[in-house]
Amino acid sequence: MKVLMLGWEFPPFISGGLGTACYGLTRAMSQCGTEIVFVLPRPIPNEYSSHVKMAGSGTVSVPVPVSSHAPEEDSPIAEQLSGPALFGNTEFSHVSFRTVPSLIQPYQTEESYQETLAKLREGSAGEALKKLGEQFGQALNIESLEQMGGNYGNDLYQEVQRYARIATLISREEEFDVVHAHDWMTYPAGIAVSALSGKPLVVHIHSTEFDRSGEDVNQMVYDIERQGLHYADKVIAVSHLTRNIVLSRYSVPESKVTVVYNAIERQGGFVKSTARSIENDEKIVLFLGRITMQKGPEYFIAAAKKVLEVMDNVKFVMAGSGDMARRMIELAAEMGIGHKVLFTGFLRGNDVDRIFRMADLFVMPSVSEPFGLVPLEALRNDVPVIISKQSGVSEVLNHALKVDFWDVNEMANKIVAVLRHPPLQETLREHGNFEVRKLSWEDAAKDCIEVYESVAAVPV
Amino acid sequence: MASVCFYFQVHQPNRLRRYSVFDKDHNYFDDYKNAKICRKVAGKCYLPANRLMLKLIERHQGQFKIAYSLTGTVLDQFEAFSPEVISTFHALAQTGCVEFLAETYYHSLSFLYSKEEFTEQVEMHKKRIMDLFGQEPNVFRDTELIYNNDVATWAKEAGFKGVVCEGADHILGYRSPNFLYTPPGENDIRLLLKNYRLSDDIAFRFSNQDWPEWPLTATKFSKWVSNVNGCGHTVNLFMDYETFGEHQWEDTGIFKFMEHLPQEVLRHPDNNFMLPSEVIDTFDPVGEYDVPWMTSWADVERDLSAWLGNAMQSNALHELYQLEKKVKDSGDPDILSDWRKLQTSDHFYYMCTKWFADGDVHKYFNPYDSPYDSYINFMNVLDNLQGRCRIAERETAELKDPSLEHV
Structure with missing residues (x-):
């Protein structure tokens, strides 16, 4: 079985759960012996990923800039990397990576896309561009990028179409049995590749437009999602919550949609104990994620206000960035709890581990969360969690406290309980950590392979 | 002789x-x-089951006998929400074929935490049974059949002539639960051991269609009872009364099964029905049942882990009983009553994390x-x-304060 996988995020270029999920899934599939060609638009290194360097680029085949021909007639436009070379180990031995230079980033809106594009044109991203150029082994500027990809899209829609075009070209050079596309940005590519090759299409839905935008959906994105979901031979949803949205909002036939839950990488070794001194009895309640409408940050602050009515020795930390961050800082100040709510900005790498180690409790008040990987990370770090019932992860976690995202009184009630009663913390931690260890990407990979087998023409 | 002893x-x-x-x-x-559930269970179980038992007692003219243990909390609820249940129990008591056992009024775990509170609750319960049914219980059962040697010692000193407990395999070993036993070194008190296999055949497996013995008929069950002849004196069938109509719904045939059971059991001339105190008076103990640690009738473990299996449960119980002195010093009957209602073992059973992920009887x-x-x-x-105790404490302190006497 060989799979052409279309994704848009992959470590180290990552800004959210999608990349983590693709990483875990792909690695586990590779270990199951499935051959994978992973096509992804490598984003311009941005503020989120500029700290990481691409490891080992020995097998990079330098793309040939197009000059006189139309891009469609051109041979490799994308670079090819082998898994082992990229990650320096054998876990990805069955994976090869093909990347397309593109501005696509996950969780992107038309506005933020335009912003990035503008930045690029102004040259403020010159540094980043230069870095990318080094990886390609040639000097890069906006113009050469435009040449390479045909054109940098002037809007998000064009960008998605451009990715589809290049993915189609790549697909011509590869042999595969199934096309597997992750989230809407790659659906047009998935449809095109599937139509051209005649191979079945599996689309994976990590998040829907309704999760990202509530009722205020972007019609274009919705249309692309709908098209992909209907064209696909099978749909994989990350939870029953998401599956229900797919069924009710996109009218996809029930028999087509399978649920495959996400998992988490096992952590070697043990977690070091907190570095906090004994005198400091201040408790820390953590919010970690993008500060956007979808994640319900205002409910976190409202609950904080309630908690502070009955206890004093507690601080609320909001780690992450997003379009609502400013508003949240103002809100905390308006409520008179500004000194108790701390904002860290976007955390990465070691800082994430450190904040988990400091936290007494993690709260995920998401309004709509297709799955939600962060609670698993928290539990793996021995931090008890409160999650919203409107999350896919609440379908797999028993040893977590659950609340409706809008029920700030109950959220506060539970926060106080965890902070006040060490036995509660202890029981949640003990059972939660155990429960998380039972979730494995191997199982998720096997479930995906089963889906492939149900649509693929050739037996594995 | 095989005497069936129902409790x-x-x-x-x-x-x-x-x-x-x-x-x-x-x-x-x-x-x-509480009212809704009490009325629902009364309609599905207590009332129809009591009527059935009355009918059976009348039909068999004193040959069919049964024992009950009714907690104080359920009696209070019957009184408040469905008093007709009390009157049917009263009618049962009048037949002379029904025995009531003693237990803690609040179905509590107080034996483990406070002997003083425990004794008070048993006395309360005895008084309540006396008032309602005119019987002085002389066989004791502790909440959820929690038992060890100390329970027997206490019961003997409190004047009981027997204790019912679980016939746990890990204590019995090769021996049979179908005999009377004594605690080690005690001759003045008897132990009735639950035959959990036959009890659970009715209470848990009755409607299980995967069970090879399904469907269980009265004839088949009576045959198993008769098999005890020659290798036992008594078959102790102890179970929740809610088995009839609530755990096993009416459409499983549980009422029909029970209706035919007495006549099938009595068909064999060596069989009969006995009350717990009659079993104690009739048979001699065959050996010692030595239980140094706590056992119960719960789960496969037959231990305390359903109520005391995790840190939350032991913390909650510990905090609750730590309050005893303050509650009693407050002299406030409302505080005392609330505190006692909180002692009911169910509150701690709900906190059990054992099997939580699998979802089973605990969840139901x-x-x-x-x-x-x-x-x-x-x-x-x-x-x-x-908080209420603290306020009460402050108030009494102020009353006793000599500097305030002149006020």
Whole structure:
């Protein structure tokens, strides 16, 4: 079985759960012996990923800039990397990576896309561009990028179409049995590749437009999602919550949609104990994620206000960035709890581990969360969690406290309980950590392979 | 001789309402839900089952006998929400073929935490049974058949002539539960051991279609009872009364099964039915049943882990009983009553994390979504009760304060 996988995020270029999920899934599939060609638009290194360097680029085949021909007639436009070379180990031995230079980033809106594009044109991203150029082994500027990809899209829609075009070209050079596309940005590519090759299409839905935008959906994105979901031979949803949205909002036939839950990488070794001194009895309640409408940050602050009515020795930390961050800082100040709510900005790498180690409790008040990987990370770090019932992860976690995202009184009630009663913390931690260890990407990979087998023409 | 000894446990807890840390009032219990459940179970189980038992006792003219243990909390609920259940129990008591056992009024775990409180609750319960049914219980059962040698010693000193307990394999070894036993070195008190296999055939497996013996008929069950002849004196069938109509729904045929059981059992000339105290008076003990650690009739473990298996449960129980002196010193009957209702073992059963993920019998009886929710709720209530005790304490201190005497 060989799979052409279309994704848009992959470590180290990552800004959210999608990349983590693709990483875990792909690695586990590779270990199951499935051959994978992973096509992804490598984003311009941005503020989120500029700290990481691409490891080992020995097998990079330098793309040939197009000059006189139309891009469609051109041979490799994308670079090819082998898994082992990229990650320096054998876990990805069955994976090869093909990347397309593109501005696509996950969780992107038309506005933020335009912003990035503008930045690029102004040259403020010159540094980043230069870095990318080094990886390609040639000097890069906006113009050469435009040449390479045909054109940098002037809007998000064009960008998605451009990715589809290049993915189609790549697909011509590869042999595969199934096309597997992750989230809407790659659906047009998935449809095109599937139509051209005649191979079945599996689309994976990590998040829907309704999760990202509530009722205020972007019609274009919705249309692309709908098209992909209907064209696909099978749909994989990350939870029953998401599956229900797919069924009710996109009218996809029930028999087509399978649920495959996400998992988490096992952590070697043990977690070091907190570095906090004994005198400091201040408790820390953590919010970690993008500060956007979808994640319900205002409910976190409202609950904080309630908690502070009955206890004093507690601080609320909001780690992450997003379009609502400013508003949240103002809100905390308006409520008179500004000194108790701390904002860290976007955390990465070691800082994430450190904040988990400091936290007494993690709260995920998401309004709509297709799955939600962060609670698993928290539990793996021995931090008890409160999650919203409107999350896919609440379908797999028993040893977590659950609340409706809008029920700030109950959220506060539970926060106080965890902070006040060490036995509660202890029981949640003990059972939660155990429960998380039972979730494995191997199982998720096997479930995906089963889906492939149900649509693929050739037996594995 | 095989004497069938039936004992049915009748109990309902006072379920708590959702009580958040921001609540300030003293209404801890969900009377609406408690009434609703009490009436529902009365309609499905207590009333039809009592009528059936009355009919059977009349039909067999004194040959069919049964014992009950009714907790104080369930009696209080019957009185408040469905008094007709009490009158049917009263009618049963009048037949002379029904024995009532003694236990703690609040179905509590007080034996483990406070002998003083425990003794008071047993006395309360005895008095209540005497008042309602005119019987002085002389066989004791502790909550959920919690038992060890100390329970027997206490019961002997309190004047009981027998204790019912679980016939646990790990204690019995090769021996049979179908005999009377004594605690080690005691000759003045007898132990009746539950035959859990035959009891569970009715209580748990009756409607299980995967069970090879399904469907269980009265004829088949009587044959198993008769098989005890020659290798036992008594078959102790102890189970929740809610088995009839609630755990096993009416359409499983459980009532029909029970209706035919007495005549099938009595068909064999060596069989009969006996009350627990009759078993004690009739047979000689065959050996010692030595239980140094706590056993119960719960789960496969037959230990305390259903109520004391995790840190939350032991913390909640510890905090609750630590309050005893303050509660009693307060002299406030409302505080005392609330504190005692909180002692009911069900509150701690809801906090059990054992098998929680698998979802089984624990979940069925649980009004909460998770053990954590139940612990949080309980601790919020307890916190409020502690506050009331503190206020009462301050008030009494002020009353006693000599500097305020002239005021």
